[in-house]
Amino acid sequence: MSEKLLHKFLNHEITEAELETLKASDEYRDYIKIASHTADLQTPGFDSERLWSELTEKKKTTEKKTVKVFQYRSLMKYAAVFVLLLAGYFYVTNLDATVSAGLAEKRSFNLPDDSEVVLNAGSKVNYNIGSWNKERVLSLEGEAFFDVAKGKKFDVETTQGIVSVLGTQFNVQSRNNHFHVSCYEGLVRVSFNGEDIQLPAGNSVIIEDGNIVARQEISGTQPGWMFDESTFENMTLENVVAEMERQYGVDITLDNVDEKMRFSGAFTHKDLEAALKTVCVPLQLKYTIDKQRGITIYGD
Amino acid sequence: MPHEDNVCKESVYNQLFRKLSPAIYNFIYFKCGNAARAEDLVQEAFIKLWENCAKVPGEKAKSFLYTVCNNAFLNEVAHEKVVLKFIKKTGPSINEQSPQYILEEKEFEQKLQTALSNLTEAQRTAFLMNRIEGKKYREIAEILDISVKAVEKRMSQALESLRKDIKNI
Numbered sequence: 001m002s003e004k005l006l007h008k009f010l011n012h013e014i015t016e017a018e019l020e021t022l023k024a025s026d027e028y029r030d031y032i033k034i035a036s037h038t039a040d041l042q043t044p045g046f047d048s049e050r051l052w053s054e055l056t057e058k059k060k061t062t063e064k065k066t067v068k069v070f071q072y073r074s075l076m077k078y079a080a081v082f083v084l085l086l087a088g089y090f091y092v093t094n095l096d097a098t099v100s101a102g103l104a105e106k107r108s109f110n111l112p113d114d115s116e117v118v119l120n121a122g123s124k125v126n127y128n129i130g131s132w133n134k135e136r137v138l139s140l141e142g143e144a145f146f147d148v149a150k151g152k153k154f155d156v157e158t159t160q161g162i163v164s165v166l167g168t169q170f171n172v173q174s175r176n177n178h179f180h181v182s183c184y185e186g187l188v189r190v191s192f193n194g195e196d197i198q199l200p201a202g203n204s205v206i207i208e209d210g211n212i213v214a215r216q217e218i219s220g221t222q223p224g225w226m227f228d229e230s231t232f233e234n235m236t237l238e239n240v241v242a243e244m245e246r247q248y249g250v251d252i253t254l255d256n257v258d259e260k261m262r263f264s265g266a267f268t269h270k271d272l273e274a275a276l277k278t279v280c281v282p283l284q285l286k287y288t289i290d291k292q293r294g295i296t297i298y299g300d
Numbered sequence: 301m302p303h304e305d306n307v308c309k310e311s312v313y314n315q316l317f318r319k320l321s322p323a324i325y326n327f328i329y330f331k332c333g334n335a336a337r338a339e340d341l342v343q344e345a346f347i348k349l350w351e352n353c354a355k356v357p358g359e360k361a362k363s364f365l366y367t368v369c370n371n372a373f374l375n376e377v378a379h380e381k382v383v384l385k386f387i388k389k390t391g392p393s394i395n396e397q398s399p400q401y402i403l404e405e406k407e408f409e410q411k412l413q414t415a416l417s418n419l420t421e422a423q424r425t426a427f428l429m430n431r432i433e434g435k436k437y438r439e440i441a442e443i444l445d446i447s448v449k450a451v452e453k454r455m456s457q458a459l460e461s462l463r464k465d466i467k468n469i
Contacts, residue, residue: 038416045335055317
């Protein structure tokens with residue numbers, strides 16, 4: 001009831017009698033005091049006249065640009081310059097750069113604006129050097145950690161969705177049907193399958209086949225793989241094994257094993273045998289390492 | 301007369317500027333507390349309106365300006381910590397009050413300003429649009445593109461948090 005009166009008061013619709021009722025409570029007396037004092041404030045220094053004259057100036061310059069007089073005789077000159085510019089433009093805009101990290105390899109490099117990218121094994125990014133400062137867009141296959149320099153919008157495009165940010169640190173993993181975005185600093189927007197979600201620092205989202213399957217909090221300031229460890233949360237064995245193949249550059253065969261079973265945990269990038277153990281033991285699987293046939297994981 | 305509110309017409313454009321620029325300026329200031337930035341964004345928004353004057357009908361100009369400003373704010377300013385400074389409207393003088401009362405009022409004023417800076421951006425914008433600009437909930441809801449119920453909620457939350465904050469400072 002009082003709540004309703006309070007809103008009536010704030011909306012300037014309250015009657016004298018109702019105001020008296022409202023003032024009977026300490027809490028609401030405080031609210032009224034705060035509200036009335038705030039109403040006495042005003043924002044500092046807005047000079048509408050000065051702004052208008054500046055604006056008129058700027059408007060003129062934008063208009064000048066659009067009104068240009070072409071003379072027929074000089075048309076050829078303009079055409080020649082135009083063709084040259086066009087050629088230059090195509091040359092510059094086609095300066096595509098591709099950086100990839102092979103199997104059992106991690107790679108870090110800087111973008112033209114000094115944003116830092118660390119590629120996990122078996123990953124690739126592609127971006128345009130020429131237009132980078134105008135439009136920060138890159139495409140990613142695989143997994144990478146980004147430490148983005150402050151500035152305009154920064155887009156990471158994957159086949160499964162787009163991740164857009166301002167200055168921040170985040171990790172994007174896009175492999176097979178699995179799309180995993182973790183935000184370590186700042187705020188990240190993830191667009192996928194016609195949906196749009198915002199991911200604040202300390203959160204991650206897992207999307208499989210275009211649907212959100214989990215949202216969780218993350219700890220630490222960088223993803224595990226940056227410290228030579230792959231971490232998983234409820235991930236299919238198939239994807240875990242694929243990651244192990246990438247990290248060690250090996251082939252792993254699954255024999256009589258349900259590849260859709262789920263694994264949570266981490267494995268190291270430094271010791272293949274230890275890594276195999278940490279995955280196989282909790283899932284009650286066995287493995288063999290054979291020089292000729294490679295690695296086989298099998299069930300009972 | 302459809303051409304009557306054509307934004308490309310100098311007089312219409314000027315009128316829109318006179319009518320809307322103070323509120324747009326306030327809107328951004330409430331969000332970011334930076335007067336210079338707010339002025340820049342107002343200017344940018346009106347330039348954009350001019351460039352798009354053929355596409356934006358007069359009655360849409362207001363929401364166009366608010367949207368442009370809100371986007372610019374989200375892109376540039378949203379991550380910065382804000383400190384707002386307001387000035388007091390020069391109203392009837394309070395000379396006849398006791399010094400003690402004046403002192404208390406001043407102290408309250410300062411606490412209020414700090415507490416306002418501590419509100420979330422969403423709460424503060426709605427609250428100050430209502431309090432400082434005297435906008436009705438319906439209008440705020442329209443500008444922020446949220447429901448009237450949501451405005452009510454933000455107002456209540458803002459007051460609650462201000463009261464708590466002022467007590468604690």
